[in-house]
Amino acid sequence: MSGVASGGSGESDEPGIRGGPAGARPGAPGGLWSRDFGLFFVARAIAKLGDTMLPVALAAGMLQHGYGAGAVGLAMAATAACFASLVIFGGVFADRFSTRLLMIGADAVRLVTQSLAAVFFLTGHVVLWEICLIGAVNGAAAAVFQPGVASTVPRLATDVQKANGVIRVAESGAQLAGPAVAGVLVGLASPAAVFAAHAGTYALSALCLLLLRLPPAVPGSRAASLGFRKDLAVGWREFRARTWLWSVIAIWCVLMITVTGPATPLVAVTVVEQHGSGAYGLVNSALGAGTVIGGVIALRLRPRRMLRAGAFALVGFAAFPASVGAQAGVGLMVVGAVVAGAGTSFWAVMWATSVQTQVPPDVLNRIHAYDVAGSLAMLPVGQALAGPAAAAFGAERVLLMGGVMVLVVCGALLAVPAVRGLVRVGGLAGGSPTPPLPDPGAPPQTPLLNRRRGYH
Secondary structure, X not given: OOOOOXXXXXXXXXXXXXXXXXXXXXXXXXXXXXXXXXXXXXXXXXHHHHHXXXXXXXXXXXXXXXXXXXXXXXXXXXXXXXXXXXXXXXHHHHHHOOXXXXXXXXXXXXXXXXXXXXXXXXXXXXXXXXXXXXXXXXXXXXXXXXXXXXXXXXXXXXXXXXXXXXXXXXXXXXXXXXXXXXXXXXXXXXXXHHHHHHHHHHHHHHHHHHHOOOOOOOOOOOOOXXXXXXXXXXXXXXHHOOHHHHHHHHHHHHHXXXXXXXXXXXXXXXXHHHHOHHHHHHHHHHHHHHHHHHHHHHHHOOOOOHHHHHHHHHHHHHHHHHHHXXXXXXXXXXXXXXXXXXXXXXXXXXXHHXXXXXOOHHHHHHHHHHHHHHHHOOHHHHHHOHHHHHHHXXXXXXXXXXXXXHHHXXXXXXXXXXXXXXXXXXXXXXXXXXXXXXXXXXXXXXXXXXXXXXXX
């Protein structure tokens, strides 16, 4: 939630609101679009456009200056490591201060760092530790930005799943265009031009957020601050109390270290070296097209057991690393990327909606921060190990094994009763939702504590 620690919003001139998950905004059943949601929608799409341009620029730029897959992996790991290690603290800040101002400040910092990176690549002054330092600062800024996203969505929209689906489609459309635009900029100009464009996306995102006005939080949806350390501990206790939540994060760590971490640099380097930066941009654009498809499907389908449906869809992610590892050719890589994108996008909407509607609003930012930190904890490890693993076994074999591990992860998700049995919160299409069902793995709660946690 936004606002100050005392519980006031501190960032809205709108009247109080009632109803909906996590302080959702009232409106007509199924209502979604408004000036403020439109601004947030544009901000997320623009930021995603820049973020999906970055891997092309980084891979092409580092290779151009004599660095290999290991260096690309380290540069990416610097961002992921700082983000994963600091996002928990960002969650506490988001529950104590204005989320909107925190997000604007984070965008401003990244505007400066990416502008500096553009200067380095333009002048040919590319030193690995400096690029890693820029990545680390970007990661720290993202750690301040990200927690507020979780509570902003339900405050701007009545239908949380629809809002997540629409934003996912927008981000996916940006992911579709971003790599292709980056490939063209690299081909016609240089990697420095992509970094400059990336800096510009943060400026536009900050402008949209500056114009945004969030409605105030629901009265009683924010608890008084107990102090930074105690607030952190409360968030951890709430996180541990939900078996479906921490189980998914634990399993996700395996996916990060065995699949997503190594695949990010290895796919980039493998495709660029074998087929050129244009082909890599095409494959990444196909991934974006797949995520658009998955987001559109998530707008239509409303499974009762959202995480179970999402886990089945996630099986499709195996097609991406497997097709690249099998050296299947650009055409089949494109098909694999589309399938993978659709599966991961559908899972992402199911997961985000589950977290935003099952978790009480007074701890949502902190739990989202624990969610993000846990999800990405092993990502920098996987990225840093990409180079050594490729040297020892070959990049293609590492990617093929990644495809197998996706299937193992999906099987593990479905094997956890609290995950596959979690029932969606009702009434998302309009009006006040029914309260979330208690987690089967959570300890028994007293009636008072149930009311405090939003379990009526």
